[in-house]
Amino acid sequence: MATSTRLDIDRTLAKLTLGQKVKLLSGFGWWHTTPVPEADIPAIRMSDGPNGVRGTRFFNGVPSSCFPSSTGLGSSFDTELAAEVGKALADECHAKGCHILLGPTVNTQRSPLGGRGFESFSEDPHLNGTIAAAYINGLQSKGVAATIKHFVANDQEFERFSISSDVSERALREIYLKPFQIAVKEANPWALMTAYNRLNGLHCSENKWLLDDLLRKEWGYKGMIMSDWTGTYSTAESIQAGMDLEMPGPTVMRGNAVIRAIVAEKLFPHDVDTCVLEMLQRAYDSGIPFDAPERPLDTPQVRALLRRAAADAIVLLKNEKGLLPIGAGVHKIAVIGPNAKDAVTSGGGSASLLSTYTVSPLDGITEAAKEIGAEVEYTVGTLSHQYLPAIDPYITYDGKTGAFFEFWNDSPTDDWLSTSPNFSRVVPPAVWSTRTNSAKCFLADGIDDTKVNEICWLRASRHLFTTTFVPDEDGDWEIGMNIAGRGNLFIDDKLIIELSIDPKQGDSFFGLGTVDVRTVMKGLKAGTKHRVEVRLSNEAFIAKGAPFATRGGIRLSAMRQIDLEDGMKRAVDLAKASDIVILVVGLNNDWESEGYDRQNMDLPGLTNRLVAGVLAANPKTVVVNQSGTPVEMPWIGDAHTLLQSE
Template sequence: MGNDEFNVEDTLNQLTLPEKIKLLTGQGWWHTESIPRVGIQSMRLSDGPNGARGTRFFNGVPSSCLPASSGLGSSFDVELARKVGEALGDECRAKSVHVSLAPTVNIQRSPLGGRGFESFSEDPYLNGTIAAAYINGLQSKGVSSTIKHFVANDQEFERFSISSDVSERALREIYLKPFQIAIKESNPWALMSAYNRVNGLHVSENKRLLTDILRNEWGFKGTIISDWIGVYSTTGSIKAGLDLEMPGPSVMRGKAVERALIAQKLTIKDIDERVIKILELYKHAEASGIPFDGPEGFIDTPKQRQVLRTAAADTIVLLKNEKGLLPLSAQHSKKIAVIGPNAKYGTPSGGGSASLRSTYTVSPLEGITEAAKEIGAEVTYAIGATSHKYLPVLDPFIRNPQDGNPGALVQFWNAQPSDDFLADKVDNRKTLPKADWSTATYGTNCLMADGIDDTKVNTICWIRYSTKFIPDEDGDYDIGMSIAGSGNLYVDGQLTIDLRNSPPGGTFFGLGSPDVRTVLKGLKKNEEYALEVRIANKEFIERGPPFICWGGVRLGGIKQVDADAAIKEAVELAEKSDVAIVIVGLNGDWETEGNDRCDMELPGSTNRLVAEVLKANTSVVVVNQTGTPVRMPWVHEAHTLVQDFYGGNELGNGLADILFGKVNPSAKLSITFPKRLEDSPSYPSFSDKGQEAGKILYNEGIFVGYRGYEIRNLEPLFPFGHGLSYSDFEYSALEVSSVTSKGEFSVSFTVANKSTIDGREVVQVYITDPESTLPKAVKELKGFAKIALRANEHKTTKIELNRDALAYYDEQQGCWVAEKGVFRIAVGASLQDIRLKIETVLEETFTWRGL
């Protein structure tokens, strides 16, 4: 992958002080600074955990969307995680990306976390182990992984300022642990610091976390990159060990570093230490063979599609199959009703920086319809209910007025193009002066933070977004708009939505207006309606957005749905069908960076829809598509239930493969599903309801996730590690080796597939320390394996364990302790489905620090 000739020390010695300072900050949103004089070019960085978006939010190049990390964690499959990492690496190479801002390994502390779908698990061992495989796959392609967000960045509420107040023991055992495991097992070349404070001090200037623990104690050799606009000091961040401030232009470095050097608050040695780490990252980029300032393409090959399809299926959890309805068969499934708001509109990902423009998306309805053809079944569809927070984007139904191609035209003027630019009515016959710059765009959700030619467009400008909306059905339509800036929506020249004096809302990372809606009555199928959004951004810019942004527009729309009529239609469809598949859930509007959810409820009349369909037909499959848990008040009536995490491009085909038996389900929950929010261990100390004077108290300590349910003897809706198969597995012959003086031992057991169906079983090893000096969890996951077994086959598996399986962190001694005594070992199919038990003994206590 290129050469390895770049010499960090020689290059450092050639740099002048101003050049060194220049390297400490990024160049724009997605590049590092270049120093052509010494041959240093700009490295390219890109979001994110489920795909490489490239260098643009606005008009981004399409990319493969990978399954959400909460689904990948639920696969319990290290080989799959590595393959997903490799697929991401291939996509990064296609986009000339040297540094991928992934994976996210923050702990899923609450079901309400806005970015919960980005993380692998509530359990630190599973989280770190899957992350390590993912990183190894990504870096095998020469692309740097950036493990994030270090550390305790577990909520979106006041994320730039909130203090995560957590005990040292919980910090070590729960929140730092996945980073520690991944660093030990995969050596990520970069790490991203978190926005938040930990125990009062921002992570980006926390020397104890970034230098004492991360670098000195753990031996981390990589580069520390700030989260975007996540640096709040000059001297503090540099002294703490934060190497690269992103994005550029600099806010906290640059001239401020020069001033700090004059005052001798910083030394040349401080600067050199940071620059060396940036040059070491550059050395990886140089060796990768990935071009600098190269083109942005994408991967869409049969091989890539198969990886995506496999990943989509292998991240789906079968929660209930009490009547053996699944897999669907030709004999009993001639008429299939597909019902629900998440069926027709494919939701490949959650929102925020994880979102991207998918190369394609197979919706559940499309995947099921195609699979049904193979067994000669007929598929009919009804929406049943709506579940959107914001109205669905109009992308499939718009045409550029300039050339008739799908999309819209966006024009920019540096001076107000007319006195009546934001009038109560526009005359489309009146010609505006030629725009200073214009571009086509593909959709109706445009954050104009990049992708704009800033050599032609001033920061303060006037924007016109115009398109033709072509409905696919007759009827009245709900239309909604939010913008970043001040502006109006005109339909056929008539003022329809006025956002000229709107307060800030929640869109566009909090920069946008509220979402305002209206109704367009009597629209006709296949007729054209001129939509035009006009924006003036002067006041928006003067308010000082935290990053470069010219503005934004989001248009959504959907044919009006009467809740009662929609449910009635769905029930009637279910009644005359052999099988009803009800697909409900959330989407990237509900689960997104920037906002935590307010509750665990499914939106709108979704729960009512599910309940009514369950009454109408005895053969109902309920599919819940979310990144994190939701409440399921109808769960006891639902005998067949599937958890489908956001599945990426191939989400529809992956789901169909499970439902029709092409793939035997093998995933198991990486997060506990509570019966109600109040049962969550973090309740009520989470987000805005739990904040206390700018801080969140991690009151549950080490008892996060399943640890909290077990210590309180509280029954969840579905336990950690739960997931069913179409096969039946039997466990036997558990043995354990003696524990060495270094805490090393192994467990072995036999698993047999007692069915006639090939399958894969995730076996889980839990450790209990009943004699511990300090309180410990009832059981802790310390090992797992995914075993493929043909029909009637059995295999003996050995799982190696080490001192980490026995230890707790002692705050008083400041070290890890493996305490002598008896340890109980439980092997099972889930946290609650324990099949085998045995004991072993550690003869002598020992302690250690570091990895």
């Protein structure tokens, strides 16, 4: 583990060969710049943000503090809080050996349906930029580089790599560029990330007017400019425009292509003398070691800030009858709704992470109710998920929650992806294996690259101990699975879900996965163990041309089947029998995520009907909507008490 020392930039640059300089123009793997050991240049580590520091692994990552979505932080209008959050994120970057945090996001959303709308602070350019500046100043005060993103007009996920955001210059400057301009002026972010999309027909990562004329020369920006992941579409054009770093690695548009462009005099050596070394100096100055082990940072002080930030992100929209705060004299509180029992901590995609500390609304209300001697009773009412909830609470391996994954570089058997394989066949030893605590796995990282090839076969899992599925209630259970690759799910050696024969494309795994396929297993008994095995290969997935290296992905889900009409009746009956109802509804990371947009502003499923029914049953109802982007509320005229949470 290299320690930080002062770097002489001019001397280092002078002794580098052209080939070594070219190495610095692209990443090494998902989360590092390319090291040049012979020149004593280590790899700089990055991590996704903006609401947490996930570290270097989607798969089996180190737990992280999950702060409220940026929309929530913006709703606080509290620049001091934003700076505190930035400082806390910097502390976690130090704990994870991370020099560059990939946040904040300050895109101004043209549409309320944008999948990543929750990542930005506000649709108001001034508030967006002002909160971002405070966040950046807090983060960088502790030596960690902020990466303001995505420059610019990255407004939708649909066809995000190719879509053109066509904007007049006045609207561009007054609305879409303004938050970036404010943050550059007031906080000087040390890094900036270009957007995937085109701006008025030309990709942002190779737009010389945008990156050089406006950002560098007009605004005087001196920091490093990197691409979004796989968002570099040219060699000479992107370098001439001023885009310093292609991410992730291995390079696609740089490397030998840069050398060839120099030979052809489309580029010149001085074009390659970029500010990547300036960012390296920032990394040295930070005091963060290079190639450091990652560790969680979960302290009472961090938990207190997480709680305060979450509280300040809640907005009281209506309290017309003075129902809040709830005080003495209330004996029974009904907690109802699909967002009540589980802690929905963030949107999906780059913002997703494994949280160190969460408290669900139901748990929080139950604990607070003890202070006034009130009883709390819960029912879900209806469902709001797009995908079934992950099977994680119901699977065990070797007596512990989780599953076991094994990897091979060749198909272990000739019937590996068959819908009726011979389970008694002995398979060769796996080249690498690991256990995981979740059956929702994006296998882009966290795997031993020295042992597992890019094209591989895997199983989850029946090695030594069997992975088992144990329902906690009697009844019919819905089972769902989507994957990136081709594969099948077997339970008790019977085919349950087939995704091995030309599966249809879906939205999962950043748009690389299959559709989610569901089936029903009838008459399951609580406590009964069922053997689970998923067989998967990414061979066909890679052959189709994946935009980045990944071993695929698995999302395995399960829940007891619920009669929606019965659920609605239970909710109404509980509301009638209670003094006060707290109804927690909204969206979750199935609906708000990188990779796809929402189709409309409706609350999911039968949520609106549930709200209307509960309000009619008990007017003393506090409605809590949890979402990072706007939703329609056709019942709002009947709701006299309404909270917006992120």
